[in-house]
Amino acid sequence: MQHYDAPIADYAFLLDQVLEFDQVMREIGLDHVDSSLASSVLEEAGRFCALRLKPINREGDEHGACLVDGDVVTPPGFAQAWRDFCEAGWPSLSGDTAWGGQGLPFILQLWLDEMMSACNLSFGLFAGLTRGAYEAIGAHAAEELKSIYLPPMVSGQWTGAMALTESHAGTDLALLKTRAQANPDGSYAISGTKIFISSGDQDFGGNVVHLVLARLPDAPPGVKGISMFLVPKFLPDASGEFTVRNGMSVGALEKKMGIHAQPTCVMNYDEATGWLVGEPHRGLAAMFTMMNAERLMVGIQGLGIAGGAYQHAAAYAKERLQGRGEDGTPGPVAIVEHGDVRRMLLGVRSFVEAGRALAGWTALQMDRSHHHPDPAEAEKAAEFVALLTPVIKAAFSDLGFEGAVQAQQVFGGHGYIREWGMEQFVRDARIAQIYEGTNGVQAMDLVSRKLTLRGGQAVDAFFALIERDIGHADAAAPVTIAVDAALKRLRTTTAALQGASQEELGAAAVDYLRMFALVSLGWMWLRMALVSEKGDTPFHAAKLRMATWFAAKILPQTSSLAAQIAAGAAPAQVFAASEF
Ligand SMILES: Cc1cc2nc3c(=O)[nH]c(=O)nc-3n(C[C@H](O)[C@H](O)[C@H](O)COP(=O)(O)OP(=O)(O)OC[C@H]3O[C@@H](n4cnc5c(N)ncnc54)[C@H](O)[C@@H]3O)c2cc1C
Numbered sequence: 001m002q003h004y005d006a007p008i009a010d011y012a013f014l015l016d017q018v019l020e021f022d023q024v025m026r027e028i029g030l031d032h033v034d035s036s037l038a039s040s041v042l043e044e045a046g047r048f049c050a051l052r053l054k055p056i057n058r059e060g061d062e063h064g065a066c067l068v069d070g071d072v073v074t075p076p077g078f079a080q081a082w083r084d085f086c087e088a089g090w091p092s093l094s095g096d097t098a099w100g101g102q103g104l105p106f107i108l109q110l111w112l113d114e115m116m117s118a119c120n121l122s123f124g125l126f127a128g129l130t131r132g133a134y135e136a137i138g139a140h141a142a143e144e145l146k147s148i149y150l151p152p153m154v155s156g157q158w159t160g161a162m163a164l165t166e167s168h169a170g171t172d173l174a175l176l177k178t179r180a181q182a183n184p185d186g187s188y189a190i191s192g193t194k195i196f197i198s199s200g201d202q203d204f205g206g207n208v209v210h211l212v213l214a215r216l217p218d219a220p221p222g223v224k225g226i227s228m229f230l231v232p233k234f235l236p237d238a239s240g241e242f243t244v245r246n247g248m249s250v251g252a253l254e255k256k257m258g259i260h261a262q263p264t265c266v267m268n269y270d271e272a273t274g275w276l277v278g279e280p281h282r283g284l285a286a287m288f289t290m291m292n293a294e295r296l297m298v299g300i301q302g303l304g305i306a307g308g309a310y311q312h313a314a315a316y317a318k319e320r321l322q323g324r325g326e327d328g329t330p331g332p333v334a335i336v337e338h339g340d341v342r343r344m345l346l347g348v349r350s351f352v353e354a355g356r357a358l359a360g361w362t363a364l365q366m367d368r369s370h371h372h373p374d375p376a377e378a379e380k381a382a383e384f385v386a387l388l389t390p391v392i393k394a395a396f397s398d399l400g401f402e403g404a405v406q407a408q409q410v411f412g413g414h415g416y417i418r419e420w421g422m423e424q425f426v427r428d429a430r431i432a433q434i435y436e437g438t439n440g441v442q443a444m445d446l447v448s449r450k451l452t453l454r455g456g457q458a459v460d461a462f463f464a465l466i467e468r469d470i471g472h473a474d475a476a477a478p479v480t481i482a483v484d485a486a487l488k489r490l491r492t493t494t495a496a497l498q499g500a501s502q503e504e505l506g507a508a509a510v511d512y513l514r515m516f517a518l519v520s521l522g523w524m525w526l527r528m529a530l531v532s533e534k535g536d537t538p539f540h541a542a543k544l545r546m547a548t549w550f551a552a553k554i555l556p557q558t559s560s561l562a563a564q565i566a567a568g569a570a571p572a573q574v575f576a577a578s579e580f
Helices: 008-018 021-027 035-063 078-087 106-119 121-140 143-154 283-319 339-371 375-410 422-433 439-450 453-472 478-497 502-532 538-553 557-566
Strands: 066-068 071-073 159-163 179-182 188-198 208-214 227-232 234-236 242-245 248-253 264-277
Touching: 008 021, 008 035, 008 339, 008 502, 008 538, 021 035, 021 339, 035 078, 035 106, 035 121, 035 422, 066 248, 071 248, 078 121, 106 121, 106 283, 106 339, 121 143, 121 159, 121 208, 121 227, 121 264, 121 283, 121 422, 143 227, 159 188, 159 283, 179 264, 188 208, 188 227, 208 264, 208 283, 227 283, 283 339, 283 375, 283 422, 339 375, 339 502, 339 538, 375 422, 375 439, 375 453, 375 502, 439 453, 439 502, 453 478, 453 502, 478 502, 478 538, 478 557, 502 538, 502 557
Parallel strands: 159 208
Antiparallel strands: 066 071, 179 188, 188 264, 208 227, 227 264, 234 242, 248 264
């Protein structure tokens, strides 16, 4: 059976030496949280993921979630694991203390998400959607709704789901048709069908709280006519217990490529009772609280999957004997000796370790944006999060999928058959590129909205942070030279895109997002190299070697990406639609 080693040493290195965690906590008034507390929380989280979630991952995939008499039945072990997860307090980790949350920094949450995704992506989605839903309710609902729904959601006793998509309305939510009609008591009757609803139902016990996008009768057309409603599976009975079934049901479970243990539901709402959350017709803006949380989580899913898959591939490569050594050593040698196997392993690892650092840095910006005493600093941090959200969502899920495929490739044919579990990583990773806004749409968000944040000053401030670290580094070191050159390319490309036509942006977006991500990951390698130069442990030496590998082998990709972007929209636009 596969096992999982939580990357505790890496987390401790990042907290203590790279991300200045204790200093940030002091700056934002969370002095009671220091890196030693953070490390013990992460260690405990790693133990839970490795011992409770990893062992049920394979059976979850093979058994899958089922629909029995209209109710979802999750695979063996899932319901008990969820109850244990709640008992241990994990759903409330970063939750608001006003509603029973522990109020711990978001960096711990994102790294818990990483470990959950590495061990059991399907399970992690229940937690991620519950958190996103309670954050949106906390930010936008009326106090009465908050006091009823938040405590059991923050504790995980009740779970959450996000109901946007309809068969004809995916990316373009302006097309959605689900209706909401006011009831005399102030509630609403919601009617319509949603598809692809993750965690739409469960058998863990407790309620399932859906946040549903629908239109009121007087709604203007388009996205400005969408409202958000809280629609629970169970309504309160006369004694206030939530025992009465609401008018909503699971019509079917989607059959799909991966995450088989996840109930992806077709949901029918038949005059289901719901309550308005936020302003009428402003539901999409309110839903963005949940969507932004989920976007980061989905990027982290890619990171987790790549990290989990890497561990198995590295172990296998050291044991599998095939062929002569490239230095002439008579065979068979362990395949890790072959240059191409090293290329694959280092490719995945260089993303995972820098991705973990970038996720941590971004999470600290989220903490700064919520708690920093200086509003200008808080605002600046919020802009960094806004800028990096599409980058993390799309680049991490793309690199996560590519990483899963490379790790599978290390196993040769043994990676393709089920026995070793590598094909499950590939199938599970794939969805992260699609849901929560496809990666193409994330790239459009980056180039068309995020590059122009505060007239372009937000992206400029981000580049200035990288330049500051370049300035602190040895100018002649290969990592510094590579990051500096890649950043200059990115700056030139960014300037060319700011103010470009929609057509040009559409053609450039995906390449630009990859370029942006590679430079950001390169920045993290530079920061890790800067502290590792001063260390004298094998751990530090390995970090330096990884930084050098990334600078030499991956950062040059920014040159070809810059050339692809500079080629513009014309080479694709010359085709008529009928020619496809
Ligand atoms: C397993 C699974 C779980 C899901 N979970 C949920 C959930 O919990 N809740 C929920 O509400 N939804 C969920 N979804 C839906 C998911 O978010 C959508 O599938 C996704 O947003 C894309 O919508 P679509 O499938 O309709 O594709 P379309 O919108 O039809 O897109 C098709 C293609 O066209 C491209 N495209 C579309 N518009 C543009 C544009 N303007 N510019 C450039 N390219 C464009 C897309 O990038 C894509 O490549 C889930 C989907 C799956 C498969």
